[in-house]
Amino acid sequence: MARRVRGMRIEAGSQLQKAYLRGADLFEADLQNCDLAGANLNGADLRWARLRWADLAETTMVGADLRWADLRGCNLSGAKLGGADVRWANVSEADIAGADLNGCDLRWIDFRESNLLRATLVGSSLTGADLRMTDFRWADLSGGTFAEANLFRANLTDADLSRAQLPDVDLSGATLQGVTLSGADLQGTNLQGANLIKTDMGGANFANANLHGATLQRADLAEANFTGADLTEASLARAVAMRGNFTEIRGHRLSLEGAFLIRAQFTEANLTAANVSEANVSRADLRWADLTDADLRWAEFTEADLTRATTETARYNTSTRFPEGYDPAKAGMIQVV
Numbered sequence: 001m002a003r004r005v006r007g008m009r010i011e012a013g014s015q016l017q018k019a020y021l022r023g024a025d026l027f028e029a030d031l032q033n034c035d036l037a038g039a040n041l042n043g044a045d046l047r048w049a050r051l052r053w054a055d056l057a058e059t060t061m062v063g064a065d066l067r068w069a070d071l072r073g074c075n076l077s078g079a080k081l082g083g084a085d086v087r088w089a090n091v092s093e094a095d096i097a098g099a100d101l102n103g104c105d106l107r108w109i110d111f112r113e114s115n116l117l118r119a120t121l122v123g124s125s126l127t128g129a130d131l132r133m134t135d136f137r138w139a140d141l142s143g144g145t146f147a148e149a150n151l152f153r154a155n156l157t158d159a160d161l162s163r164a165q166l167p168d169v170d171l172s173g174a175t176l177q178g179v180t181l182s183g184a185d186l187q188g189t190n191l192q193g194a195n196l197i198k199t200d201m202g203g204a205n206f207a208n209a210n211l212h213g214a215t216l217q218r219a220d221l222a223e224a225n226f227t228g229a230d231l232t233e234a235s236l237a238r239a240v241a242m243r244g245n246f247t248e249i250r251g252h253r254l255s256l257e258g259a260f261l262i263r264a265q266f267t268e269a270n271l272t273a274a275n276v277s278e279a280n281v282s283r284a285d286l287r288w289a290d291l292t293d294a295d296l297r298w299a300e301f302t303e304a305d306l307t308r309a310t311t312e313t314a315r316y317n318t319s320t321r322f323p324e325g326y327d328p329a330k331a332g333m334i335q336v337v
Contacts, residue, residue: 014035016034016035017036017037017039018038018039023042026044026049027046027048028047028048033053034054035055036056037075039056039059039060041059041060041064042064043064045065046065048067050069050070053074054071054074056071056075056076056079057075057079058077060079061084062080062084063083064081065084065085066084069089071091072090072091072093074094074095076095077095078099079096079099081099081101084104088107090109090110091114092113093112093113097116097118098118099120100119101124102120104124105125106129107127107128108129109126111130112130113132114134116135116136118138119140120140121140123142123143124141124144124145125144125145126144127145128147129149130149131146133153133154133155134154135154136154137156139156141161142180143163145165147166147169150170151170152174156175157176158177159179161179162180162183162184164181168187168189169189170190172191175195176195177199178198180200181204183204184204184205188210189206189210191214192210192211192212193213193214196214196216196219197215197218198219199216203222203223204225206225208229213234215235216239218238218239218240220240222240222243223244224241225245226247227248227249229249230249231249231254232252233252236255237255238259238260239256243262244264249270250270251272252270252272252273253275255275257279258277261280261284262284265284266289267286267289269286271289271290272292273294274294276291276295276296277297278297282301282303284301288310290310291314292310292311292312293314294314296314296315297319298319301320306322306323315334316333316335317337318335
């Protein structure tokens with residue numbers, strides 16, 4: 001039987017540590033500034049509850065209904081909310097460090113400027129969530145859904161976003177150093193100017209994404225899909241992109257210096273003025289690719305397919321290795337020292 005506290009106002013600052021409120025009816029309850037640290041609120045009805053500045057550290061709210069709740073500035077550090085429904089709640093400026101939000105419904109939640117340091121949100125839905133300036137450092141967001149979420153200036157340093165769904169999300173102003181994006185769906189995502197140095201993005205889907213000017217140096221891009229992506233002036237220097245798909249990319253002035261591109265697909269790619277020096281492009285498919293003015297010095301093209309590739313004024317040297325029988329001079333290339 002539910003404990004009925006519906007609409008009740010509890011005096012601010014009340015001490016309710018470790019209270020047993022499992023399944024309680026707290027609809028519209030006023031619990032502002034209350035100390036509920038360690039309380040059991042599993043399955044409780046907290047819709048429209050006012051919990052501003054409340055201490056909810058180490059509470060258990062598994063399966064609780066927190067829709068439209070006001071949790072601004074509250075302390076949820078170490079709380080367990082697995083499977084809770086937190087849609088439309090306002091949790092801005094809250095401390096949620098180390099909290100368990102696995103499998104939660106967080107659609108349209110307001111997490112602005114909240115601290116989710118080391119929080120776990122595995123498989124959670126954050127569709128339409130306001131995550132501006134939220135701290136997700138070392139958080140586990142794997143398998144989460146972020147469609148239409150606002151991540152402007154969010155800090156995702158060392159966060160795990162593997163297998164996450166991020167289609168058409170704007171990550172241009174987010175901090176992404178050390179983030180894990182392996183197997184993530186980033187179709188159409190805006191990553192313009194993003195810093196993704198040494199990031200694990202193996203198998204990720206970047207089809208039609210905006211990576212203009214992004215830095216992906218030394219990143220793991222094995223089998224990643226960049227079909228139709230904008231990589232203009234981006235840097236993949238020393239990146240590992242074996243079997244990566246770069247079909248029809250826009251890669252003017254793209255840096256592939258020293259990149260590992262064995263068996264990569266560059267069909268109809270725009271690589272004009274690209275820096276491919278010292279890259280290993282052996283067995284890659286470059287049919288109909290445009291390599292006009294590209295720098296190919298010290299590059300390895302052994303067994304690569306350059307059928308109908310445009311290579312006028314591309315530069316190579318005596319250390320450049322081409323497929324057997326390929327004549328770079330006949331293809332319009334210029335030998336340099």
